Amino acid sequence: MNLRAKPTSLISVLAAAAALAIGATGVAHAQKPQAKTPAPIGVAEEAVVSGKVVDVDPQSKAVLVQGPRGNLVELVAGDEAKNIGNVHKGDIVTLTRGAAVVAALQPVDSKDTPLLEQVERVSHAAEGGKPGVMREITTTITAQITKVDVAKRMVTFRGPRETLRTVKVQDPNIDLASIKQGQMAKIVVREVVAITVKSPNAG
Template identity: 80%
Template sequence: MIQRPIPTLAMLASLLLAAGAAHAQKTPAPVGIAEEAVISGKVVDIDANSKAVLVQGPKGNIVEIVGGDEAKNIGNVRKGDIVTLTRAAAVVAALEPLDSKDTALMEQVERTSRAPEGGKPGVMREITTTITAQITKIDTANRTVTFRGPRETLRTVKVRDPNIDLTKIKQGQMAKIVVREVVAITVKSPNAG
């Protein structure tokens, strides 16, 4: 019987990323840049009644995942299955200069998709954040922008779209920034390709 604290699916992503992000990256990223991370762990125990699964992470840490109503395929999880958390790098999808009188704002939209019935459980969450923020630094060589949003924290994000012209944005200017991030959790049998 599993007897540990019960983190939600969102808390799991944070816990696994915190425990394994340094392990997953070959070189440390500059502070504030969300780089891609892939962390896998092995299922060591399952309680189908409570929809709880214990997963041993890359450093031997054990995390309990408890699925809510969305965990329809929990009965298909077996000891030894591999749980993988993939967090894609946050990237700027749009960047538009604004009037300097604009106020810092943030709006977030999440889309969630789940694995089909009958297979192994899985979930993918795409988060699109639209932020009105002050640009504090532009690095055209590395194609990154650093901005101060409504929470007064600095964040640096990559601009991969070659159609976004960073020369039109100035330090100190307000801008509308659309950032996209994707987090996915999948479960596979150890012998599945």
């Protein structure tokens, strides 16, 4: 399901759902002056936002969802619309973003230019059930390592957009002790975002 204003972006739905849950408090951060040195982006822990379906319009494929604070967001079904008839008032819509993790890390030549490539794999709920979609995003980044925490298995790197990001290293076979601050590396980051719909009495 996607926001009507941005029907192609599942990330927009998650951002809207987060806003639905916390209100407008996060907007204030955008008003702060940008620092000369960008601060690292924190590790993306799993985020879950749930809301209750309060209205369904089968013709427009729109679903009105009420968040935990009473805020309302209208979602419009995309590819999963084939099951829109199975959505009913009272159903629970859950939006989940899994923690981003480093799945691979390989040192490269220091002359390599920072770059970023993304591949997305999308799967949908089975025919006949409640609608839902899961998107696995694999991002390959050539970036400079700025910090290595061997004990916590965390790496911080500076990407092509000069943004610092800290991510947990998932693969136990990656030897972080051999990774040095300042060197370039090819990093594969994986994260999962999903939307599911369930009946309130479903286990």
